[in-house]
Amino acid sequence: MRAIFIAIMAVMLLAACGGGDGQQSKAEAEAADKPALSPDSLRILYRQFYAARTDSMPTYQPGGEGRLYPVDEAPLDTGFYVFREQLRQAVGRRDVFALLDATAKDISISFGEENGFAKFVSMWGLDSKQPDTLEIWGILERILSGGGAFSDGRKSFDAPYVYATWPEKYEPFDYGAITGAGVRLRAQPSLNSRILKTISYDIILVLNVGEEEEIDGERYPWVEAETLDGTQGYVWGQFVGYPVGYRAGFQRQDGNTWRMSYLVTGD
Numbered sequence: 001m002r003a004i005f006i007a008i009m010a011v012m013l014l015a016a017c018g019g020g021d022g023q024q025s026k027a028e029a030e031a032a033d034k035p036a037l038s039p040d041s042l043r044i045l046y047r048q049f050y051a052a053r054t055d056s057m058p059t060y061q062p063g064g065e066g067r068l069y070p071v072d073e074a075p076l077d078t079g080f081y082v083f084r085e086q087l088r089q090a091v092g093r094r095d096v097f098a099l100l101d102a103t104a105k106d107i108s109i110s111f112g113e114e115n116g117f118a119k120f121v122s123m124w125g126l127d128s129k130q131p132d133t134l135e136i137w138g139i140l141e142r143i144l145s146g147g148g149a150f151s152d153g154r155k156s157f158d159a160p161y162v163y164a165t166w167p168e169k170y171e172p173f174d175y176g177a178i179t180g181a182g183v184r185l186r187a188q189p190s191l192n193s194r195i196l197k198t199i200s201y202d203i204i205l206v207l208n209v210g211e212e213e214e215i216d217g218e219r220y221p222w223v224e225a226e227t228l229d230g231t232q233g234y235v236w237g238q239f240v241g242y243p244v245g246y247r248a249g250f251q252r253q254d255g256n257t258w259r260m261s262y263l264v265t266g267d
Helices: 002-016 022-032 039-052 078-092 096-101 117-123 135-144
Strands: 103-108 149-151 156-159 175-178 183-186 195-199 203-215 218-227 232-236 247-252 258-264
Touching: 039 078, 078 096, 078 135, 078 247, 078 258, 096 103, 103 117, 135 247, 135 258, 195 232, 203 232
Parallel strands: 103 258
Antiparallel strands: 149 156, 156 247, 175 203, 183 195, 183 232, 203 218, 218 232, 247 258
């Protein structure tokens, strides 16, 4: 049934995009019905992906009062790690069909009743004639590169780690976490401003989110923040993660098949 559902969506998307012949539609349908990878194939892909990784997040999260250290438990499960890395590749090439194939039919996209596969396609404009420009790609790139943790006996995975491992003692709507080491807390929202101190993976009280600034081709807002020792200053938003920001969950289906089960933000 899932293969038929994806195939129908493929035909609809191709029609909406104003292109696609019978051969392309057939190819997408066949891709949706592709067989699961064998254990040997999974192990080979796992080794390839793991050898090519560019991040160095540990699979174990150290403790530390007032800090939230990075963690990525994905490599602990061969099947999920291969699924996630394949999804990252699909996101990188802006592959709508591969994203749809990785998405659960009952995906949650809000905390109300507006959920499900069709709503997901509509909300993110995945039937657009210009899919390369969609906002969802950048959001998923940040989520999928942000580590995460398993739950429910490794049947579920939540990402990024700032959400998945957030300590309950800090109100998630008030606090954020520094996602790098040696991040500069400045007196004013400017690269030319005085450095008050450097902070590493600190949990911070978010006082205000200001105007965006482009630095080295990246646009993020300056965040007015207060460290737990009471020092107030500004941090460029690239280095601030929010537990109530965009996050995604993945669920193990039959066998070793994984699907994205939610993509939400806020509460």
